[in-house]
Amino acid sequence: MKKVLLSIFGIFLALSFSLTSAQAASNYTFKDVRNPDNPYNATDFYVIRTLASNIKSEVIKKPVSSSGYMGINGGLFSSSCYSCTPSGRSISYYSGAKNNYNYNGTSSKQITRPTYVTYYDKKSKQTKVKILKFKNMSQITNDFKKYPNQQIKTAIGGVRYSVSDWGSKAYYAPARRTVLGFKEEKGKTYAYLVISKPMVTIPQLQRKLSRIGLNDKNSIMLDGSGSSSMRVKNGSKWFIDKGTETTSGKTANRHVFNMVRLINTN
Numbered sequence: 001m002k003k004v005l006l007s008i009f010g011i012f013l014a015l016s017f018s019l020t021s022a023q024a025a026s027n028y029t030f031k032d033v034r035n036p037d038n039p040y041n042a043t044d045f046y047v048i049r050t051l052a053s054n055i056k057s058e059v060i061k062k063p064v065s066s067s068g069y070m071g072i073n074g075g076l077f078s079s080s081c082y083s084c085t086p087s088g089r090s091i092s093y094y095s096g097a098k099n100n101y102n103y104n105g106t107s108s109k110q111i112t113r114p115t116y117v118t119y120y121d122k123k124s125k126q127t128k129v130k131i132l133k134f135k136n137m138s139q140i141t142n143d144f145k146k147y148p149n150q151q152i153k154t155a156i157g158g159v160r161y162s163v164s165d166w167g168s169k170a171y172y173a174p175a176r177r178t179v180l181g182f183k184e185e186k187g188k189t190y191a192y193l194v195i196s197k198p199m200v201t202i203p204q205l206q207r208k209l210s211r212i213g214l215n216d217k218n219s220i221m222l223d224g225s226g227s228s229s230m231r232v233k234n235g236s237k238w239f240i241d242k243g244t245e246t247t248s249g250k251t252a253n254r255h256v257f258n259m260v261r262l263i264n265t266n
Contacts, residue, residue, distance in 0.1 A: 027054055027264040028070075030234045033212060044208050046241060048072070048193040048232055050262055052118050052182055053127035055191045056154045057092040058261045059099045061085050063253045064229040065242045071261035072193045073178055073229045073243075073254075075157045075222050082226065082254040090157030090223075091115050092258035093137050101258070102137040104157040110135035113165075114220045116156045116180050118191075122149040128189045129182040131220060156180060156260055158220030161206055174199035175246045176228040179209065180260055181219030192219070193260055195228045195241060222260070226252030233265065 028050035035044045048071070057074060060067045075090025088101035090113065105111035117130050117140060134140050137155065144152055158180065163171040176199055181192040192214060196205060202221075209215065229243040229252070243252035 025233065025235075025266065027051070027266055028232075028262055030232050030239065035208070036211075043197040045194050045196055045212065046230055046239070047212070048230070048262070049190055050193075051127065052129050052189040052191045053120075053153070054263050055118065055193070055260055056094045056263055057156045057258050058094070059088070059092055059097075059101065059258045061257060062255050063242065064231050064256060064259050065240050065253055067231065067259060067261070069259065069261035070232045070265050071230070071259050072180070072195055073223055073227045073256045074258035074260055076159070077223065077227075077257035079255065082252065084255065086255055086257040088257045090258075091137060091140075091155050092157070093152075093155040095151075095153055100137070104135055114158050114160055115140065116158060116182075116220050118153045118155075119144070120151045120153055122151070126189065127153060129191070131218070156220075156222070156258075158222050161202055161216045161221060163202075166202060171202050173246070174201055174204075175225040176200075176244055177202075177205050177224040178222040178228040179205075179214065179219050180222055181209075181214040183213055183218060191260075193230070194219075195230050199244070199246065223256065227254050227256055229254070229256070232262075 028048055031047045032043050033045040033047055034041045064073050077086040077089050079086035091104050092101040103110050104113040112133055112135050114131050114133050118127055120127050159165050177196045179194040183190050226243045226245040230241045232239050245252045
């Protein structure tokens with residue numbers, strides 16, 4: 001009987017410790033998602049999960065690792081070198097910000113691309129997510145005029161899981177990938193900030209994402225390859241992935257135009 005009581009007490013202590021650890025950050029969770037089919041149980045993804053109300057697009061023009069924020073790299077950009085100051089090529093918008101980039105593509109050559117939009121719904125009093133296919137923020141703003149109870153909060157332009165968007169070479173070439181998704185869970189909308197650990201083709205990426213409930217209906221691809229990067233606090237330690245250059249395999253630490261970051265990090 002004494003041994004049974006000690007065992008129960010030990011289980012109680014272990015559960016208490018687990019709960020305390022999980023509560024270290026109340027506004028997000030970080031998870032190392034493993035591949036159940038891999039004999040070495042290798043990592044497939046690093047995932048930050050948070051309420052959709054807790055993310056924003058932030059123009060940083062520097063590596064995610066030195067941004068001072070928690071989150072992942074954002075959309076496409078243009079630059080003369082990966083350590084040079086980049087220019088935006090995907091929508092990066094946050095309500096009230098002064099340095100928004102309002103186009104998918106450039107102002108003179110706009111491209112219809114999927115754009116991840118968070119908005120506040122006055123009826124439900126919650127922040128929700130839509131993925132809309134437009135060229136610029138003016139089109140998105142006009143679309144929202146049909147819904148007076150919905151207020152745009154942030155918008156992040158991305159790319160479809162499509163060979164026509166990427167081209168055959170990039171579609172089938174293994175590279176690290178960045179994905180921004182969302183899921184409805186227990187009446188709330190959660191954002192999923194995802195980077196892949198291994199280099200994968202886009203078809204391989206889609207198969208792996210299906211294991212965590214993400215697909216082309218509730219997620220978009222962001223810039224990838226050496227741009228895929230993440231900075232987040234995992235308990236008492238920092239997890240910083242600076243990305244990997246596809247050709248050389250070296251640490252990338254690229255300057256990116258924008259990132260998707262957490263607002264509250266406690």
